[in-house]
Amino acid sequence: MTEYVSVTEATPQARTGAIKLHGPEGFEGMRKAGRLAAEILDALVPHVVPGVTTGELDDIVRTMTFDGGGTPATLGYRGYTHSCCISINHVVCHGIPGDRVIKDGDILNIDVTPMVDGWHGDTSRMFLAGDVPIKAKRLVDVTYECLMLGIDQAKPGNYLGDISHAIQQHAEKHRYGVVRDFCGHGLGQIFHDAPEVVHVGRPGTGPELKPGMFFTIEPMINIGRPDVKLLDDGWTAVTRDRSLSAQFEHSIGITEEGCEIFTTSPKGLNAPPYS
Numbered sequence: 001m002t003e004y005v006s007v008t009e010a011t012p013q014a015r016t017g018a019i020k021l022h023g024p025e026g027f028e029g030m031r032k033a034g035r036l037a038a039e040i041l042d043a044l045v046p047h048v049v050p051g052v053t054t055g056e057l058d059d060i061v062r063t064m065t066f067d068g069g070g071t072p073a074t075l076g077y078r079g080y081t082h083s084c085c086i087s088i089n090h091v092v093c094h095g096i097p098g099d100r101v102i103k104d105g106d107i108l109n110i111d112v113t114p115m116v117d118g119w120h121g122d123t124s125r126m127f128l129a130g131d132v133p134i135k136a137k138r139l140v141d142v143t144y145e146c147l148m149l150g151i152d153q154a155k156p157g158n159y160l161g162d163i164s165h166a167i168q169q170h171a172e173k174h175r176y177g178v179v180r181d182f183c184g185h186g187l188g189q190i191f192h193d194a195p196e197v198v199h200v201g202r203p204g205t206g207p208e209l210k211p212g213m214f215f216t217i218e219p220m221i222n223i224g225r226p227d228v229k230l231l232d233d234g235w236t237a238v239t240r241d242r243s244l245s246a247q248f249e250h251s252i253g254i255t256e257e258g259c260e261i262f263t264t265s266p267k268g269l270n271a272p273p274y275s
Contacts, residue, residue, distance in 0.1 A: 002195075002207040013189045021212030026119075026188060027253055027260065030214060033121030034251055034262025036068045036114045041125050042267045045274045048127040050104040054086040058097035061112055070114035073122075073191050080235065085111040085124075092220050092228050092237040092245045093182055104130030107140060109247045113191065120187045122216050123263035124249040128272045135223065136244055137272075139176065143221040143246040144271040146170050150199070150217045154252055154259040158209050164201030167219045177226030179245070182237065184216040187251060209254050214262075218249030 003018040013020070022030075040061055047060060062083035065072045072083035080096075087095035088108040095109075102108065111124035126140045146167045153162040171178045184197030195207050199219040224243030231238060239245050248271065251262045264270060 004210060006212070015190055015193050017194055019186060019194050019207060019213060020188060021210060022188060022214055022253070023212065026212070026214065029117060029119035030121070030188065030251065030253060030262045033070070033114060033116040033119040034123065035121070035266065036065070036070050036116055037112050037121035037123045037251075038263045038265050039068070040064045040112050040114065041110060041123065042265055042269050044110060044127070045269060048102065048108065048110075048129055050102055050106075050130045052102050054088070054095070054097040054100045054102065057086060057110065058082050058084055061110075065112070065114045068114065068116070070116040073113040073115045073120055077191070083112075087111070087245070087247070089244055090239045090242050092179055092222070092239060093247060094235040094237055096233060096235055102129045105132050105136075106130070107132055107136050107244065107246060111249065118189050120189070120191050120251075121263060122187055122191075122249065122251045124218065124247055125270070126246050126248060126272060127274075139221065139223050139244055140246045140272060142171065142174050142176060143219060144248050146199075146219045146221060147217060147248040147250065150219065151250065151252060151259060151261065154209060154217070154254060156209055156211055156254060156256065159204055159206050160195060160197060160209065161201040161205030162203050163217060164198050164206070165203045168200040171219070171221050177222040177224055179220035179222060179226050179228055181228050182220060184218045184249070186213070186215045188214045211254050211256050213254040214251065216249055216251050218247060220245060220247045
């Protein structure tokens with residue numbers, strides 16, 4: 001049976017397995033963190049071009065996070081030494097920034113999580129470098145549609161399964177594979193918390209959505225099969241069949257009427273093309 005607990009933002013919070021229900025202070029904290037996260041991704045748009053290294057993009061993320069009054073939640077997380085994750089082409093998630101040079105035609109996901117005053121703003125977007133093939137653009141478009149269709153189901157009285165089903169149905173209608181190995185998650189003053197938000201499922205199943213819940217929705221969609229494997233670095237997940245993968249992520253809070261997206265772009269740059 002799902003356990004819910006109302007939390008007071010001033011008290012220390014621990015991961016207990018219960019789903020936390022937050023009040024107005026929590027919403028305000030998530031708005032600040034989410035806005036900085038979205039502003040960082042907005043600022044990256046002119047820099048994601050062929051010839052730039054993923055390490056250079058990570059430097060921008062780190063500088064903007066600290067300049068914005070935040071701290072990169074990934075920096076030092078379980079030994080991770082970078083300020084974001086950058087996943088290119090067949091990398092599903094958790095790609096490590098470094099010397100990799102972005103090439104013409106690449107698609108890449110950049111995932112940032114600035115922590116501001118103790119709150120986590122977790123979001124990711126796809127970027128298109130140079131002249132990207134039509135099939136790759138289509139994958140990116142459908143993945144964004146999956147995210148937003150999932151968010152449409154995020155309202156009180158619905159269930160996590162309603163979100164999952166909307167995503168799975170739309171992706172599989174286009175004969176894409178929905179990754180099962182990774183999922184969205186609760187967040188707030190804790191980076192990864194209950195509930196787990198899987199992206200495949202049946203309507204009316206899973207925890208009921210209640211006002212005050214905070215969580216991410218972050219579907220990973222593959223052109224090919226949904227199967228992934230983890231590389232020897234212990235972080236980078238890739239498609240087993242080497243097919244292209246795409247992902248978008250928003251952090252949201254359930255309200256009395258529906259949901260609030262904390263990480264929407266202030267400039268309207270939520271999905272490419274970012275012109």
